[in-house]
Amino acid sequence: xxxxxxEAINLSIQKILPFLLSLLFIFCTYIPxxxxxxxxxxxxxGMICVFYWVLHRPDLFNLFTVFFLGFVSDIxxxxxxxxxxxxxxxxxxxxxxxxxxxxxxSFQAFWYGFGFVLVLVEFLKWLIVSIFxxxxxxxxxLLFTILFTIAWYPVVSFFNDAARKYLMNDEG
Amino acid sequence: xxxxxxxxxxxxxxxxxxxxxxxxLLFFIAFVMMLFNxxxxxxxxxxxSVAANIFFPIVxxxxxxxxxxxxxxxxxxxxKNIREENKKLREENRELVIxxxxxxxxxxxxxxxxxxxxxxxxEGASYSAARVVAEEGDSFxxxxxxxxxxxxTVKKGQIVLSDNGVVGRIERVGSVYSKVILITDINSxxxxxxxxxxxxxxxxGDNTSVPKLIFTPLEADLxxxxxxxxxxxxxxxxxxxxxxxxxxxxxxxxxIKPLGDLDRLEYVRIVDYHLADISxxxxxxxxxxxxx
Numbered sequence: 001x002x003x004x005x006x007e008a009i010n011l012s013i014q015k016i017l018p019f020l021l022s023l024l025f026i027f028c029t030y031i032p033x034x035x036x037x038x039x040x041x042x043x044x045x046g047m048i049c050v051f052y053w054v055l056h057r058p059d060l061f062n063l064f065t066v067f068f069l070g071f072v073s074d075i076x077x078x079x080x081x082x083x084x085x086x087x088x089x090x091x092x093x094x095x096x097x098x099x100x101x102x103x104x105x106s107f108q109a110f111w112y113g114f115g116f117v118l119v120l121v122e123f124l125k126w127l128i129v130s131i132f133x134x135x136x137x138x139x140x141x142l143l144f145t146i147l148f149t150i151a152w153y154p155v156v157s158f159f160n161d162a163a164r165k166y167l168m169n170d171e172g
Numbered sequence: 173x174x175x176x177x178x179x180x181x182x183x184x185x186x187x188x189x190x191x192x193x194x195x196x197l198l199f200f201i202a203f204v205m206m207l208f209n210x211x212x213x214x215x216x217x218x219x220x221s222v223a224a225n226i227f228f229p230i231v232x233x234x235x236x237x238x239x240x241x242x243x244x245x246x247x248x249x250x251x252k253n254i255r256e257e258n259k260k261l262r263e264e265n266r267e268l269v270i271x272x273x274x275x276x277x278x279x280x281x282x283x284x285x286x287x288x289x290x291x292x293x294x295e296g297a298s299y300s301a302a303r304v305v306a307e308e309g310d311s312f313x314x315x316x317x318x319x320x321x322x323x324x325t326v327k328k329g330q331i332v333l334s335d336n337g338v339v340g341r342i343e344r345v346g347s348v349y350s351k352v353i354l355i356t357d358i359n360s361x362x363x364x365x366x367x368x369x370x371x372x373x374x375x376x377g378d379n380t381s382v383p384k385l386i387f388t389p390l391e392a393d394l395x396x397x398x399x400x401x402x403x404x405x406x407x408x409x410x411x412x413x414x415x416x417x418x419x420x421x422x423x424x425x426x427x428i429k430p431l432g433d434l435d436r437l438e439y440v441r442i443v444d445y446h447l448a449d450i451s452x453x454x455x456x457x458x459x460x461x462x463x464x
Contacts, residue, residue, distance in 0.1 A: 027227070027231050028234060030307060031306065032235065064194075064198075067198050067201075072227060074205075076228075077312070078308045078353070078357070079313045080209045080312075081205045082201075082203065082206035086199065086202045086203070086206075089202065122311075125312070128206075133359075137358065138379055138380050141311040144311075145311045
């Protein structure tokens with residue numbers, strides 16, 4: 001009985017591991033670093049995680065997980081509530097329709113693919129938030145954020161890869 | 173067998189439809205959230221506040237190792253510069269002693285003139301310190317989260333200072349954490365004036381690192397390097413707090429470089445000006461009217 005319970009708990013943790021890892025990454029980006037410009041340009045690691053897990057393990061990263069992650073990201077950031085949810089859901093929508101394109105592709109292809117999707121989604125978010133404030137927000141910061149996020153993709157993917165391998169080993 | 177396959181196809185179609193409907197529904201919920209946010213709904217404010225009290229302790233906990241590393245590095249860095257800083261402080265102290273005697277003389281003169289005019293001075297401000305827990309800024313917003321548990325004097329609209337000057341104002345007060353909108357944020361509007369010429373205006377954030385000075389008179393003589401201080405118009409902030417300096421005047425747009433170090437904030441000071449409980453937005457609207 002105790003073994004069964006232990007296994008059930010283990011299974012539940014495995015199911016939410018991608019979500020917990022994504023949350024951890026998002027939380028880490030809000031730690032005050034004291035580095036110049038860190039308070040205005042930060043990598044959007046939530047987008048990297050949504051892209052990665054929806055592509056590799058959609059069974060563990062469903063629509064509602066994406067929604068909740070977007071909600072957490074909205075709460076942590078000061079952007080209008082709902083803007084990150086829309087951005088993450090758009091990634092989900094794009095990836096679920098383009099997943100066949102990424103089958104058996106190299107890491108570089110994933111990276112380029114992410115760059116393409118990120119540019120699309122960040123500009124959509126910029127447009128929505130600009131409409132919200134009825135004023136166009138500066139584009140330079142957005143471009144730096146996009147470049148910064150693309151540069152962080154291999155680092156975040158490295159940890160996500162490790163978690164995915166751990167899950168695969170555990171599932172046998 | 174054929175019937176079972178047809179049933180399976182039918183079920184998978186229903187599942188696909190439900191999934192599509194769920195996507196549309198979640199997008200709709202997100203848009204509704206934005207609409208509520210636009211109208212400053214109490215519900216959204218309360219939800220954000222409760223959720224922030226759940227998530228920010230985690231960020232605060234994760235920041236402990238970062239603070240230890242940064243504190244150790246700063247210690248060695250400070251140690252390296254201590255001699256140079258000491259020399260600089262001695263010189264500064266000499267200058268301040270001279271200036272202090274001048275200020276005392278001016279204070280006496282001011283007191284005498286005030287008595288002459290039956291002038292009633294505004295109530296003095298009190299200050300409280302708070303630790304910065306998280307930096308919320310990105311391309312879409314510039315804000316901070318500060319730890320204010322147990323501080324009953326913190327109210328929406330109060331001004332927040334760093335060592336060098338004004339950095340923002342309190343936007344949301346929670347039971348443990350409060351949100352500070354930085355002066356560079358698109359939502360920030362602060363009544364200010366030029367220190368020397370006393371020309372009034374509104375410092376308006378635009379999500380760049382150099383906010384704009386708006387609603388200044390067309391004939392005003394403004395120069396790069398002029399110091400900007402709070403004007404105290406509408407009585408929401410104490411007058412005379414340093415805010416920034418004019419960094420550029422291009423095509424009629426006056427850009428202000430904040431004096432406060434917005435990217436290296438560890439602790440901030442909150443100014444309690446003993447406000448009556450009036451809406452901040454109303455006060456700013458009043459200040460804008462006065463500026464115009």
